Amino acid sequence: MRQRPSFWYAAPAFAFFALFAALPMVLVVLLSFTSWDGLGTPQPNGVDNWARLADDGQAYDAVGRTVILMVVSWLVQTPISLLIGVWAAGRQRSRAVLSSIFFLPLLLSTAAIALLWKAMFDPNFGVTQSFGGPLGDIQFLGDPSIVLYTVAFVITWQYVPFHTLLYQGAARAIPRNLYEAATIDGAGRLRQFVHITLPQLRYTIITSSILMIVGSLTTFDTVLILTDGGGPGTASRIAPLHMYITGFSGFEMGYASTMAVLLVIVGTALSLLVMRVTGYRSMTSQQEGA
């Protein structure tokens, strides 16, 4: 009889999970029912925080901005990374070199990327100024109606390489004989892409989409640095940033915990929803190209 590893093999992982994930989560839920300014002991205040959240226009706006960021990021990133990924799945030398260059943004730290773009968009000394013309008049980070899209652009720039990598890997795994058969049948490149490549990549699209959606929910550092904490005004103050400012600038830890719990709920609900819509089958392994 084959011996299975004892439960104790998993003990370190369980211990870490309990200590650093489960326990803090429970504490945050508890904190969300208290009023705590960081001094002394938290005072229970029942559902006050939740009532306040239901009534907090700024929190709604912040969630709205998060949703905009999420949708825009997904709409922009998915086609770009899908196309580059499929293209990069080829085998020619030039593609390898170009792919490496495309990959560079992912190697930079988020803080460096945010600083870099902040400097590029500087209204006095930025690159946009050197180009002159109408581009120099656009306030990429200073116009409240533009800034959120600027953020989406920077996030796209940063994460497209990662998703490209996913698609590249998946596209390479598509059996070649499918394309050979299609060519014999007289299908052009576009038809091949629509009828072979896309269906073959559907699970990758789902995986990549979930990563993008959950990632957008937790985006924080890029926006914090790029926009000096959600500016101008509150134009780019997305939900996690709103929570951070409430908790660590306003020291309303109880209320900030309430927002944190809400974010956890929304994030979990969203990934479950995506799973539900696309079918749980995407979670099982695909031994063969279907």
Add this chain to the structure above:
Amino acid sequence: MFRRSRTRPLIALVALVAAVAACGTSGPSGGGDGGPFKVWALQDPVLNPIEKTSVEGGGGALETFGNDPYKQKVRVAIGSPNAPDVFFNWGGGNLKEYVDAGKIEDLTPVLDANSALKDAFLPSVLDGAKIDGKYYGLPMRGMQPVVLFYNKDLFTSANVQPPSTWDDLLTLVDTFKGKGIQPIALAGSQAWTELMWIEYLLDRVGGSEVFQNIRDKGPAGWKDPAVLEAATKVKELVDRGGFGTNYASVGYDVGGASTILAQGKAAMHLMGSWEYTNQLGQSPDFVKNDKLGWVTFPSVTGGKGKPDTVVGNASNYYSITSSSKSLEAAKKFVSTALTDDKYVQSLIDAGDVPAVAGVKDKLAKAANSEYTTWIYEQVEKASTFQLSWDQDLPADQATKMLTQLQELFLGKLAPQAFVDSLAQG
């Protein structure tokens, strides 16, 4: 280089990482009997070595933290067994929250018993840590009043004088706009730079009592008509093009506002006294060739306030936690080390202007004496020194106020709506 600005997410992030990393390693063995007492202060590459010498000379041990992590760490540590014995703070409402929670040692008896010590500090600065008539901290760094800086070349070529009244300032705005020069540099991506404008305007329009009322009696104080007038003046200045069109994405930490002043793209810049040191670091020729000018904030005709009040950061303070096990050692330290000749001289050499009486002779002999002496005199003769509002208000109110202020500058919130939303609390 930007060592005194207050809202620095990036530096905070870096420091957060550093602080987390530092947690594992160092740390003196707590304020137990016999061991060195713990002193916490804000990171500052220039001043920390001076403070370290001073603290260790007094038998203590110094730990330093970045801006935001510091505020968070103090918040949680005060009143816990890990509380520092002595800690750096900004005085005002920032300190008041700790005093109200009963965590801070009253230093009034120490000052009463030692009148020489009390007289050693400028009264307006010492008052920055005075809460309900009692002293809870002693000034430990230099004074940082907010000053109106200007580019002398631009003023000469336009044949105009720096403003002494608000109307002068508005006229200057039109003059420089007509010449295609941005009248005033503003690092408006950070709310605290905008705060300086409304702080001074409210002081000039309504007098310093208006804000003191807001701080002491709560948000209803915002309803004072002077607040509306100050906010209206801010809006007028913005609408007139005083700050140009792109201030909302100019940052102070990346040097944007300071650079356009030095390069002659902007004529004036309202900023804390540290702007001088910044310019000296970034654009040394601009300062050395005597192109950088400075004046007090203009008076407002018909305003109730005195024209000599200053706003900014009076100083930073050392306060003692009442739970400290080394109370006596800590008290002895703060009552001797801060007025120590060597300590004061070191601060001056580093470009700071200590709030210590009789320091003028030393300033005169040190580098940049024209500027530092002027700063000292401004504060010495000031009838009040209003601490920056975001430090003087409780944290939750301050955070809200900064947000609304940015909306006011962006034109998204009308002056009346600004007042109404703050008065709501």
